[in-house]
Amino acid sequence: MSEQKVTVRRDGEVGVIEIDNPPVNALGGAVRKGIWDGLHDLQGAGVSAIVLACKGRTFSGGADITEFGKPPVEPGLSVLIDEIEASDVPVVAAVFGTALGGGFEIALGCHYRVGPSSVKLGLPEVKLGLLPGAGGTQRLPRAIGMEAALPPIVTGDPIPGDEAAKLGLLDRVIEGDLTEGAIAFAREVAGKPVRRLSRDDTALASTKADPIAFEEAATRLLSRSRGLKAPAACVQAVRNCLTMDFADGSKWERETFHDLRSGEESAAQRHHFFAERAALKLPGVGKEVQPRPVKKIAVIGAGTMGGGITMSMATGGYDVVMIDKSQEALDRGFGIIEKNYRKTQARGGFTEAEVDGALSRISLATELSAAADADMVIEAVYENLDLKKSIFAELDKVAKPGAVLASNTSTLDVDEIAAATSRPADVMGMHFFSPANVMKLLENIRGEKSSPDILVTANTVGKQAGKIPVTVGVCNGFAGNRMGGARARQVQRMLLEGAMPQDVDRVAKAFGFAMGPLAVNDLAGLDIGYAVRKERGEKSPIADKLAEMGRYGQKTGAGFYLYEGGSRTPIPDPFVENLIRETSAEHGFTPREIPEQEILDRLLFPLINEGAQILDEGIAIRSSDLDLIWVNGFGFPLAKGGPMFWADREGVGNVYERLKGYYEVSGDPNLEPKPLLQHLAKTGSSFADWSKGRG
Structure with a gap:
């Protein structure tokens, strides 16, 4: 039935509707029609109960997102769920794996739910800039109460x-x-009155009597929502349970769902959703390339980065040995790790x-020999090429054959580091962002001789550790920092031309950044950027003067x-404003x-x-990879999707013409449009179109 995506059978007096739509049993049009037909066929056949089950590895990942923007296919999901709930015979959902989005909503429409303790039930639509659109915001509060329902709806966490x-x-x-157990359970409830959540407001009573706890929880959740529209809409949808009946609340939910789906924020978040999945696809690396087995990881360095990486890997379930030549540093690093864990536990x-x-x-060790049995080694010492090369030369002697050797470098040449070993195919970069136990981005650096399977391994390890891995090539600053360097040069130029720090930062925050670039510099420490520039022979007149005065930012109070x-x-x-004016005059502005x-x-x-040039050089594979890097590593507002996505929405031709105008007026070579940007503008294309087929 229905292209064999849904089968219907009987087990005595119990009917079984089984979805088989790999990989995640998405509720596309054919599946919905199959369930609808099966429901009516079984009711007509006089069964005493019905089990809704799924084949494969999960119950249902929800709606088929590829149907967004296409003509609707009947029956719609909410209509189908209403029909299931209206059944006079009990319908039992046999949930397992994950029941997410529409998958969970269809389970809520069933009269009973059974499953293993390992199942995860969730409404993640908010992560796509949406709210549940098939009754989820109205049935879940009626199932478990408004306070309990609010966090999973507003955060999207299962x-x-x-x-x-x-x-x-x-x-x-x-x-x-599970299916046999669900059939046995269905026999027990056959003939009993069914509970329809749409008609039962019992669980709402306590909040209706005193909504203070609900409102306090809503305020806490929204304080972490980065001002996005969807979380606020989710809160309001649940709040509607206080003043609207199920029908009106569902109508508001559907209308708001459609409004959000047509908006810029949801388009940006859906772009981000697909970008994460695309980033795991590496050109020329087929499914036959499997990750190397990794159970134990050695992290070299017990400082801020080493401790954060150790914490990330331990959270991901890996055994980790943290190595540092100083026992004092190890004890201090482990103490910080434990403190961070306990603080998170308290929250x-x-x-x-x-x-x-x-x-x-x-575990902790002071000798590099402790890495001998590690499947992966991540070096996280000070950003000095000679130091890193010496460590990798020693690792070459110590590490077992087949171990992945990775450097947490943010700028250095991974190929030079690999050349210090006799096994460059095992060497790559894994650039974590600070604090590594918090930041999601993992910029994996493929060296010239890096084996494809170590890249797949790094992606796999990163995903298990809760990171968003993006693979890029070797160049100064790789992708994220190289783009950031281009912006930093322009920020300094604007200061010389007459802008003040608060002017630049105010505009950045109005666009959606949590902090402006100059406030970020103060947070990171002006001494760090100054040291990097000195090593490279670069200058930044105003920032250099501040650093030379000992004004390093927040840590020095100025x-x-x-x-x-x-x-x-x-x-x-x-004082800084006067310094800027003096420096501007010195440079002839x-x-x-x-x-x-x-x-x-x-x-x-x-x-x-700069992103266009990085793509043109093949350092990054897709424009969406650059968006992932800037949203997850540099605070680009998620609601705008990333710099390359924003450029496509703005129109690449429009960006090119305005940039060219600034270049022609200022003569600043840093504003000269790159060849790929010019090409896309002249051909009326976009970064997304250009990227198709590269991944």
């Missing part, structure tokens, strides 16, 4: 099976053969058992801004007032322009 059982979402935990991010388990997987009494709030400093639109353009266009 509910684990054991918690679902406690909340009453799972009517029975079945650890054996509810980890259970005590999870923290204890992660800490038990970490940088581009003042920071009073240990506060992290930047205060514009008249006549200060002028720079319009906000020009400031914004000159913050964004250097990213796009």
Whole structure:
């Protein structure tokens, strides 16, 4: 039936509808029609109960996202769920693996749910800039109460099976053969009155009597939502349960879903969703290339980066040995790791058992020989090429054959590091972003001789550690920092032309960045950038002067801004403004007032322009890879999708013409449009179109 995506059978008096639509049993039009027909066929045949089951490795990943923007196919998901709920015979959902989005909503429309404790039930639509659109925001609060329903709807994080059982979402935990167990359960409930969530407001009563706890929870959740529209819409949808009946609440939910789906933010977040999956596809690396087995990881260095990487890997379930020649550094690093874990535990991010388990997987060593049995070694020492080469030369002697040897370098030549070993095919870069235990981005660097299977291994390890891996090639700064360098040069130029730090940062924040670039410099430390520039023989007149004065930013209480009494709030400093004017005059500039639109353009266009060159050189595979890097590693607003996606939405031709105009007026060579940007503008193409077929 229905292209064999849905089969229907009987087991005595119990009917079984089984979905088989790999890989995640998405609820596309053919599947929905198959369920609809099966439901009516079984009801007509006089069964006493029905089980809705799925083949494969998961119940259902939800709606078929590829149907977005296409003509609707009947029956719609909400209509189908209403029909299931209206059934006079009990319908039992046999959930396993993950029941997400529409998959969870269809399970909520069933009268009972059974499954193993390992199942995860979730409504992740908010992560696509949407809200559940098939009754999820109305049925889940009626199933478990408004306070319990709010976090999974607003964050999109799934509910684990054991918690679902406690909340009453799972009517029975079945650890054996799920379909057989569900059929047995269906026989028990056959003939009993069914509970239709759309008609039962019992669970809403406590919040209706006193909504304060709900509103406090909503405020906390929205404070972490980065001002995105979808989380606020999710809160309002649940809040509607207080004042609207199910029908009106569902109508508001559907209308808002469609409004969000047609908006810029959802388009950006859907782009991000597909970009994450595309980033794992490497040209010329087929499915036959499997990752090397990794159980134990050695991390060299117990400083900020080494400790953060160790924590990430232990959280991912790996055994980790953290190596540093100083026992004092090891003890200090482990103490910080434990403190970070306990702080997260106190906030509810980890259970005590999870923290204890992660800490038990970490061991400490002062000798490099402790890496001898590691499957992967991640070096995380100071950014010095000679030091890193010496470590890799020693690792070449110590590490076992087949171990992946990775350097956490942010700028250095991975090929030179690999050349210090006799096995360059095993060497690559794994650039984590600080703090490594928090930041999602993992920029994997493929060396000239890096074996394809170590790249796949790094992606696999990164994913398990909760990172978003993106593979790029070797160049100065790789992709993210190279683009950031182009923007930094333009920021310094704007200061020389007359902009003040607060002007630049105000425009950046208005666009959606959490912090402006100069406030970020103060946070990171002006001494760090100064040291890098000195090593490269580069200059940044204003930033260099501040660093030479010992104004390193927040850690010294003064940088581009003042920071009073240990506060992290930047205060514009008249001294810096005078310094900027003096330096501007020294370099022959006549200060002028720079319009906000020009400031914004000159913050964004250097990213796009340098990104175009990175793509043209083959350093990055796809424009969406650059978007992932800048959203997850550099704070580009998720609602805008990333610099290359934003350029496509703005129109590459428009970006090119405006950039060319700035270049012609200023003569600044850093503003000269790159060849690929010019080509796309002249041909009316986009970065997305150009990237097709490369991954």
